[in-house]
Amino acid sequence: MSKSWVRRLVIASVVLNVFLASAFVGGAVWLRNAKSGVSLESAGRQLPDQDRKTFREALRQVRVQSRQIILDGQQARQDAADLLRQPVMDKAALSAALERARNADGTVRTRLEQAIVDFAANTSPENRSVLAQALLRHMERRAAVAPKKSP
Structure with missing residues (x-):
């Protein structure tokens, strides 16, 4: 060579x-x-084994029960993407599709948060402290990522 x-x-x-x-x-x-993780959902990883299983099962049940709403939100986003690809954009239809997606996301989030509230109401102060720490980390991370406002 x-x-x-x-x-x-x-x-x-x-x-x-x-x-x-x-x-x-x-x-x-x-x-x-x-x-x-920094979300309340990811806080479940920090819980003791049995409580973690209970927490995850509660969130899984919400997702199973909300499956159609999740699919509707995905379809609404697909519809919005299809509308954006059109040569002439239908502003009203695009707004409606995005609103459907936002409403679906909000409904699922509300249900997940309610499941977390129900779990917290029936768990130990130590477990609630774990959830509180996760919420604080989430707020800190969002504050760090948020764009600075110019004067």
């Missing part, structure tokens, strides 16, 4: 290793953040 081929192989190897190392670090960061 000539020196130029060896040099190319070394450069390719270095580039590949940097890429793989970056992917590994990025994946590790993503997993760490995924495990320490």
Whole structure:
């Protein structure tokens, strides 16, 4: 092999290793953040085993019972996307589709939050503290991501 081929192989190897190392670090960061979620739903991961199962089951039941509403919201977003692709946009139809999606999302969120309220009302003060900490982390994260208002 000539020196130029060896040099190319070394450069390719270095580039590949940097890429793989970056992917590994990025994946590790993503997993760490995924495990320490900031929503009330993700707070269930911090609960003791039996309480975590009860919490997850309550949220799963809401999703099962809300399946049609979830599907309706997805269909409304698909309708909105289809309307946006049209050569002539129907503003009223687009607004209506987005409103249907928003209403579906709001209904499901309300049901999930009510299930969390019901769980909190029937659990220990320690478990409620776990939920409170998750809510505070959620607020802090949203504040950190929120755009700064200019004067």
